[in-house]
Amino acid sequence: MSMANSPPMKDRIRGIFVRFGFLLIFAGFVTFFAAWNPVFLQGQNMLNIVEGSAVLLILALGMTLIVATGGIDLSVGIALDFGAAFAIVAMKEYDAGWVTAACAGVAGGSLVGIMNAILVVGLRVSPFMATIGTFFIGSSVQRIFTNGGGPISHRRMPDGFREIAMGDVMGIPLEVIIAATLALVYFVVLEMSVWGRRVHAMGMQRPAAIVAGIPVSRILIVAYIVAAATCAVAGLIGAASIRMFTPLAGFSYLLDAIAAVFIGAALHPRGRPNVLGTVAGVLFLGIVTNGLNLMGLNFNTKDALSGIILVAALALAVAQRKLR
Amino acid sequence: MSATIPPRRRALEQLVGFAPVLIFAGMLVHIGIQAPGFVSLLTLGLVLEQSLPVVLVCIGMSIVVMAGGEDVVAGGIDLSIPATTVLAAGILAQWLAADGGFVMACLLALGAALLVGATNAALVAWIGLTPLLASLAMFGAVVGVNNMVTASRRINVDHPIILWLRDAEIAGIAVGILCVAAFGLAAYHLLHRTRFGLHLQAGGGSVEAAEMVGLSARRHLAIAFLLAALTGFIAGFFVLARGSGSSPGVEDNLMLEMVLATYLGAAFSPRRVVTLWGAVLGALLVGAITIGFKSMGVNVFWLGLIKGALILTVVAFAALAKRGRA
Numbered sequence: 001m002s003m004a005n006s007p008p009m010k011d012r013i014r015g016i017f018v019r020f021g022f023l024l025i026f027a028g029f030v031t032f033f034a035a036w037n038p039v040f041l042q043g044q045n046m047l048n049i050v051e052g053s054a055v056l057l058i059l060a061l062g063m064t065l066i067v068a069t070g071g072i073d074l075s076v077g078i079a080l081d082f083g084a085a086f087a088i089v090a091m092k093e094y095d096a097g098w099v100t101a102a103c104a105g106v107a108g109g110s111l112v113g114i115m116n117a118i119l120v121v122g123l124r125v126s127p128f129m130a131t132i133g134t135f136f137i138g139s140s141v142q143r144i145f146t147n148g149g150g151p152i153s154h155r156r157m158p159d160g161f162r163e164i165a166m167g168d169v170m171g172i173p174l175e176v177i178i179a180a181t182l183a184l185v186y187f188v189v190l191e192m193s194v195w196g197r198r199v200h201a202m203g204m205q206r207p208a209a210i211v212a213g214i215p216v217s218r219i220l221i222v223a224y225i226v227a228a229a230t231c232a233v234a235g236l237i238g239a240a241s242i243r244m245f246t247p248l249a250g251f252s253y254l255l256d257a258i259a260a261v262f263i264g265a266a267l268h269p270r271g272r273p274n275v276l277g278t279v280a281g282v283l284f285l286g287i288v289t290n291g292l293n294l295m296g297l298n299f300n301t302k303d304a305l306s307g308i309i310l311v312a313a314l315a316l317a318v319a320q321r322k323l324r
Numbered sequence: 325m326s327a328t329i330p331p332r333r334r335a336l337e338q339l340v341g342f343a344p345v346l347i348f349a350g351m352l353v354h355i356g357i358q359a360p361g362f363v364s365l366l367t368l369g370l371v372l373e374q375s376l377p378v379v380l381v382c383i384g385m386s387i388v389v390m391a392g393g394e395d396v397v398a399g400g401i402d403l404s405i406p407a408t409t410v411l412a413a414g415i416l417a418q419w420l421a422a423d424g425g426f427v428m429a430c431l432l433a434l435g436a437a438l439l440v441g442a443t444n445a446a447l448v449a450w451i452g453l454t455p456l457l458a459s460l461a462m463f464g465a466v467v468g469v470n471n472m473v474t475a476s477r478r479i480n481v482d483h484p485i486i487l488w489l490r491d492a493e494i495a496g497i498a499v500g501i502l503c504v505a506a507f508g509l510a511a512y513h514l515l516h517r518t519r520f521g522l523h524l525q526a527g528g529g530s531v532e533a534a535e536m537v538g539l540s541a542r543r544h545l546a547i548a549f550l551l552a553a554l555t556g557f558i559a560g561f562f563v564l565a566r567g568s569g570s571s572p573g574v575e576d577n578l579m580l581e582m583v584l585a586t587y588l589g590a591a592f593s594p595r596r597v598v599t600l601w602g603a604v605l606g607a608l609l610v611g612a613i614t615i616g617f618k619s620m621g622v623n624v625f626w627l628g629l630i631k632g633a634l635i636l637t638v639v640a641f642a643a644l645a646k647r648g649r650a
Contacts, residue, residue, distance in 0.1 A: 072456070122639040124647060127455065129587065133639070136580060136632030143625035255464045262457055304472040307465030311447070314461055319451045 021320040022267060023161040025313070026284060033291030040294055047173075053286035054179040055080075058234040059253050060260040060278045061186045062227035067261050068190060069223050070203040071120065071127030075112055076257055077250025078138030079228035083109035083235025084323065085142070088154050088245040090320060091161065098160030102236055109232020112138060113225035120224065121217045142247040153244035165241030175237045182230060187275040199223065213318050259310050266317030269324070284313065340645045344591040344638040348609050355616035362616050369498065375611030376504050376562040378581045381405045382603035383511050385557030385586045387597040390515065390528045391541075391548035392455055394590075400528060402549060404459040405556040406578035407466035409442045410570065412560030414470040417479040417570035425486060434557050436491060440466055441553025445546035467575055480569040490565040500562060507558065514602055524548060553578075580628075584635050585610045591638055 016024075024071035033040040035042050059076050066073040086108025090096040093320050096104065112134060119130035167174040190196040202216050210216055231250070239245055263284060264277025292302045330347035356363045384405045392400020412433040414493035419429035440462060492499040526534040527541030534541045563574060588609065589602025610631070617627060 100511070101565065119640070123636075125639045128644075129635065129639040132583060133632045133636035136628050136635065140625060140628030140630075140632060144436055144623070148625060186452060187608040253351035255460065258457065259461060300468075300472040300476055307461075307468035311443070311458075311461045311465045313584065314453060314457065315451050318453050322452050 011102050013213070015321070017320065022263075022288055022313075022317055025119045026287075029284075029287060029291065035286070036291075037294040040291060045290065045294075049286045049290045051173050052290060053282050054173075054175040054266060055234045055237055055258055056253055056260065057179045057279065057282045057314055058182055058237070059231050059250075059280050060257040061125065061182055061275065062230040063257045063261045064186065064264070064273050064278045065190065065199070065223050065230075066127070067265070068199050069220055070201045070206060071220075072131065073116065073127065073224070073227060074131040074254060074257070075116060075134040075138060076227070076231045077248075077252070077254050078135055078142075079109040079112040079231035080235040080238065080250035080253065081245075081247060082112055083232025084113060084137065084239035084249070085145070085152070085235075086232075087161070087236055087249075088152055088157075088239050091157055094153040098158040098164075101158070101161055102164070105236045105239070106229050106232045109235060110229045112231075113228025115295070117221040117224040121220050139251075145189055146247045149247045151244045151246045155243055157240070159241055161236075161240050162238075162243070165237050175241075178233065178237065183275060183279055186230075190275055195219070204272070206254060213236065225244045229296065251287065254283075260285055263313055263317045266314070266321045268321075271321050285310070310322065337645060340641055342591075343641040344588065345372065346354065347589075347634075347637060348613070351613060352609075352616065355613070355620055359616065359619045359621075362619055365515060367615065367619070369501075371608065371612045371615050372501050373498055374566065375607050376500050376617060377409060377559045377566060377578060378585060378607040378611060379504055379604050380507070380555050380559035380562060380580045380587045381409060381578060382589070382607045383508060384552035384559075385582050386453070386510065386589070386598050386600050386603040387515065387524075387555070388545075388548045388552045390600075391545045391559060393528045393531070394597060398454050398456075400548065400600040401455050402444060402459045402552045403456070403579060403583075404440060404444060404462035404466055405552050405559075406461045406575045406582060407470070408437050408553050408556030409563055409578060410575045411440065411466050411470040411473070412437050412557045413563040413570040413574075414474040414479075416560060416564060417481045420481050420483045420486075421479050422603060426483060431558060433515065434554075437553045437557035437560070440556070441550040444553070445549040449542045449546040463575070463579070470575075471572060474570060474572065476572045478569060478571045480506050482568070486564050486568075487559060490568070497573055500565060504562070508600070511555075512628075515600060518597045549575065552580075579606065580631065581610050584631055584638075587635070588638050591642055596642060 003271050016168055030040075038227030039045055055123050059080060062076055062079070063073055083105040085105075086099040090100075090101040090104040115137075116127075116131055119125045119133065120127050123130075125133075146152060163174060164178070165175055169177055190199060198209070198214045198219055201212070202214055202219060206216065234253075235250070238249060260272050260281030263281035264275075264279070265271055265273040265282060267277045268274050285306075288306055295302075297305070361367065385402055388400040388402040390400065394400075415433040415436055416429045419432060420426065444455075444459055444462055447453045447462070448455050489500050489503070494502060513521075516522065522590045523534075523539050524544040524547070526537075526539055527544045531541045534544075563578075564570060567574070585606035586598055586603045587606075589604070589606035590596055590598045592602045592605055613630070613634070614627060617630065618624070622630075
């Protein structure tokens with residue numbers, strides 16, 4: 001802090017940080033990874049980053065909706081697991097076609113949302129406690145159902161279902177297209193529609209929203225169910241790509257989904273969770289994961305580093321907004 | 325408002341408020357009938373010994389809640405304490421396994437724990453992250469660092485001091501229980517019998533009111549995170565003693581039980597707020613239920629479901645009771 005004595009310089013640096021801080025860090029990471037391993041910047045690797053981020057983006061979209069209502073959803077991973085489980089079981093046990101299986105998966109995931117909605121709206125439990133409860137119950141149900149957590153594999157799944165993860169349209173993987181479509185729908189609904197404004201209104205000032213006549217309970221019910229159904233779609237992609245249901249797999253995305261939403265919120269001028277910010281947050285996390293992978297670090301080191309980078313990124317994003 | 329509430333309604337409200345306690349009592353009675361061996365001094369001692377790490381992290385958690393307020397997202401919450409605990413245990417185990425000396429192991433683990441606490445404090449009090457977000461992200465990072473330190477391996481520890489914590493007894497009571505009881509009393513004294521403790525609680529009650537009388541709620545919250553990290557560090561010894569070493573994955577269950585016990589504890593306080601003794605009692609009840617169901621032969625996979633349902637029942641009744649009062 002040798003600049004401390006000359007306020008204009010300090011102000012200038014502060015100004016640059018406030019405006020471009022996160023962007024600079026973003027660019028710094030890209031430069032660092034590219035310098036370490038030139039493969040990082042190749043087109044195929046960029047596609048890998050986007051493809052690898054699809055599932056997280058879908059989950060983070062659901063989380064964005066819930067955080068926008070003023071809550072938090074710790075059970076997004078459970079909705080993902082249920083989506084995968086219902087689809088795999090429908091195909092394996094009931095010989096369902098791929099469309100029926102996909103619908104079963106989304107319906108299964110929605111059960112998680114219905115449970116959250118009952119708790120949050122019906123019993124007025126705080127979203128944190130409600131969804132942590134759903135999380136534990138959902139985890140336990142999966143353990144009971146799979147007798148301890150063994151995966152349920154289904155090698156001979158219908159081609160249509162397999163396509164969800166493996167197919168492509170003009171070289172763009174189908175899962176990327178699904179994630180991008182969902183992001184677009186979320187953007188239109190949350191940022192451009194009346195319903196979206198109501199969601200933001202109740203997220204910012206619940207009492208004011210109630211006074212203004214916004215049907216808060218109804219919006220919450222819809223939001224929790226839609227968010228869970230969205231996460232179930234991520235589960236379908238996961239199940240299709242590894243051709244099995246792995247219990248409790250969704251948990252590993254929880255922290256990243258929350259982080260992506262809050263990095264995105266911190267980038268927003270008024271600090272609101274928003275779809276574009278979430279997309280930026282997911283891409284940032286995707287780049288960090290991919291870059292660390294390319295550095296060839298050992299798994300534990302990589303895990304620790306990405307955890308620390310996540311904390312630093314959140315701190316930086318929030319600090320940047322606070323200074324504005 | 326309260327003067328106009330008819331007595332019958334008030335009785336009903338009190339019943340609703342005590343419902344979680346009644347449910348727990350009912351469950352314990354049920355376990356006692358189903359597994360007759362459960363209600364004995366031996367099992368009581370076992371419950372106490374098994375619960376020691378949870379009791380400690382609950383003490384830390386309740387300090388942060390008292391300093392930051394009851395709001396689960398924006399108030400005081402520190403989900404990273406269980407991670408600090410396993411990190412301290414991991415460092416101790418790693419250092420002791422390499423014959424590095426007990427004092428040095430303690431200093432290293434303490435340093436790491438306080439670093440976690442200081443980071444939490446900086447993130448929340450200085451940068452302004454919500455405590456839930458900050459401590460959840462820290463949980464992930466610290467668990468990652470611990471897995472790096474221990475290479476995700478189980479490390480056996482047979483250092484005499486850890487074995488002493490596990491096995492020794494004074495006047496028939498396990499040393500571990502005595503140590504944690506002493507620590508609990510010290511924490512109680514600090515929070516309720518000193519000027520510092522009352523100032524700390526003032527910030528949790530109302531930041532505005534505390535700042536108006538010239539207290540720095542932010543500074544007290546920062547200190548609370550450091551104290552929480554300290555309890556996490558101490559809990560690390562008891563995790564080592566309980567498991568005769570450090571194993572990966574202990575943190576998840578510890579976090580679940582910490583959240584359950586701390587907020588369950590609020591149901592035992594007359595004002596329905598998180599308190600130190602409430603959290604300790606909550607931790608012991610959760611331990612008793614866990615061991616009780618296990619001794620009844622209930623499938624382990626069902627335990628998560630039962631605990632999850634318990635959390636929801638408790639908080640739903642708490643919400644009902646609050647609505648009744650409002």
